Amino acid sequence: MGTIDSKMKAYFDVLLDSVNDAVTGVDRDGTVLYWNNVAERIYGIQKDQIVGKKIGEFFQKGSVMLFQVMESGCPVHQVYHNPRPDKHVFINAVPIYDKDGELIGAIAIEQDITHTVKLSEELYSKPDDRIHAHSDYPLVNRNSSMQQVIQLLTQTSEQPYSFLLTGETGVGKETLAKMTHHAGKRSGPFLSISCDSIPSGLLDSELFGYDGKAFGGNQEERPGKFELAIDGTLYLKNIHVLPLSTQSKLAQTLSEGQFYRIGGTLPLPLRCHIVASSTANLEEMVSKGLFLKELYYAFHSLSVPALRERKEDLPELCHLFLSESAQVIGKSAPRLTSEVMAALTTYHWPGNLPQLRNIMEHLAIVSNGAQITLDTLPPAIRLVTLADLAEGSLPLPTLSEEMERSKIEDALKRTRGNKASAARLLGISRGSLYYKMKQYGL
Numbered sequence: 001m002g003t004i005d006s007k008m009k010a011y012f013d014v015l016l017d018s019v020n021d022a023v024t025g026v027d028r029d030g031t032v033l034y035w036n037n038v039a040e041r042i043y044g045i046q047k048d049q050i051v052g053k054k055i056g057e058f059f060q061k062g063s064v065m066l067f068q069v070m071e072s073g074c075p076v077h078q079v080y081h082n083p084r085p086d087k088h089v090f091i092n093a094v095p096i097y098d099k100d101g102e103l104i105g106a107i108a109i110e111q112d113i114t115h116t117v118k119l120s121e122e123l124y125s126k127p128d129d130r131i132h133a134h135s136d137y138p139l140v141n142r143n144s145s146m147q148q149v150i151q152l153l154t155q156t157s158e159q160p161y162s163f164l165l166t167g168e169t170g171v172g173k174e175t176l177a178k179m180t181h182h183a184g185k186r187s188g189p190f191l192s193i194s195c196d197s198i199p200s201g202l203l204d205s206e207l208f209g210y211d212g213k214a215f216g217g218n219q220e221e222r223p224g225k226f227e228l229a230i231d232g233t234l235y236l237k238n239i240h241v242l243p244l245s246t247q248s249k250l251a252q253t254l255s256e257g258q259f260y261r262i263g264g265t266l267p268l269p270l271r272c273h274i275v276a277s278s279t280a281n282l283e284e285m286v287s288k289g290l291f292l293k294e295l296y297y298a299f300h301s302l303s304v305p306a307l308r309e310r311k312e313d314l315p316e317l318c319h320l321f322l323s324e325s326a327q328v329i330g331k332s333a334p335r336l337t338s339e340v341m342a343a344l345t346t347y348h349w350p351g352n353l354p355q356l357r358n359i360m361e362h363l364a365i366v367s368n369g370a371q372i373t374l375d376t377l378p379p380a381i382r383l384v385t386l387a388d389l390a391e392g393s394l395p396l397p398t399l400s401e402e403m404e405r406s407k408i409e410d411a412l413k414r415t416r417g418n419k420a421s422a423a424r425l426l427g428i429s430r431g432s433l434y435y436k437m438k439q440y441g442l
């Protein structure tokens with residue numbers, strides 16, 4: 001048994017020191033059992049200084065989430081804490097019970113977001129002019145994957161390569177296409193066509209043009225987008241919705257460098273740069289026969305990361321969008337507090353950059369001071385701080401989730417949605433209420 005324990009401990013120690021988050025484990029008296037190397041780095045306390053000692057000797061009891069979860073018996077998720085003036089973390093903490101249901105301790109996992117919050121603060125003292133490098137297209141690019149995409153597109157911008165930019169909606173695919181057009185110093189126009197906004201029956205003539213003579217000479221001839229974008233760039237948005245027959249014509253155009261108007265017999269040279277985009281998983285569509293592999297492989301594919309995968313870009317994007325919005329309404333841009341920046345960092349941004357722009361616009365409009373504080377944020381983005389949780393007890397630990405949810409719904413109904421009154425009615429802090437509402441999707 002002893003050997004198994006020591007083997008398990010060896011595995012466990014390696015695991016703890018391999019993760020990117022700080023991990024702290026205590027027994028029910030608050031004696032530190034685990035303290036990994038990220039925790040050493042965040043708090044500047046070595047393992048051999050703290051393991052075996054009471055955690056209260058190093059931190060004030062109120063600021064230790066582990067005590068709070070042991071007292072309430074409730075786990076907490078993504079609670080913001082500012083343990084030192086220069087440290088910003090998100091904490092997940094869970095109480096631990098033995099097989100008989102006895103509380104034996106708790107574990108906390110802390111994600112350090114100091115870097116992102118500091119970046120935002122630095123931008124107030126020394127504004128970053130790198131984002132203006134592409135003049136007309138201010139491109140924030142602190143994230144290394146984003147930098148690689150931009151570098152490749154810029155380096156090849158004068159070459160006739162066709163690119164396919166994939167990524168969620170609103171990650172900046174069209175902006176990158178415009179940046180490439182601009183960097184390539186093309187003399188023709190940048191034309192954009194949304195493949196999903198044109199009826200499929202009209203797509204071919206829209207793209208390839210129409211040769212009226214071929215139909216008895218009664219119809220007008222009409223150039224398509226390939227001709228109209230001559231010496232410029234044609235951006236094909238959402239290419240995955242093209243019918244297979246159009247995909248086949250497009251694949252042929254790209255491989256042969258020439259195309260025919262619909263009904264035409266004269267080959268016309270392809271004289272525009274093609275950048276396509278897609279929000280779909282094209283490899284999967286190819287494997288299901290829904291997208292032609294000839295077309296897929298005719299492009300150089302680049303994946304543009306979602307905003308949640310490039311949090312380093314957030315502070316600059318917030319500053320950019322906030323100052324643009326403030327300028328439009330003739331205000332000076334308000335400052336984001338560290339807590340607000342932390343909240344924006346932990347949010348998952350399903351709508352990517354347009355959603356961020358929208359929220360910055362909202363903040364610019366509603367702010368009536370020099371600072372944006374947590375309560376100005378839309379509820380879905382707001383965070384719960386450790387101080388909020390300390391203020392009131394955690395909500396009703398003995399209730400089941402359904403009962404808790406319905407009690408909260410009831411309180412909100414009775415107070416007509418007034419959260420401060422609902423929190424008072426439930427006997428919990430406003431922060432705890434927001435936290436629970438978010439948890440239950442209320």
Ligand SMILES: Nc1ncnc2c1ncn2[C@@H]1O[C@H](COP(=O)(O)OP(=O)(O)OP(=O)(O)O)[C@@H](O)[C@H]1O
Pocket residue numbers: 138139140141167168169170171172173174175176237277279317320353354357
């Ligand atoms: N790197 C960036 N820096 C600053 N602003 C950006 C950046 N990338 C995109 N934007 C802005 O974000 C918004 C969305 O960008 P864009 O339209 O290029 O996304 P998209 O991926 O093409 O969206 P969709 O898939 O819906 O077509 C635009 O307002 C654009 O100006």
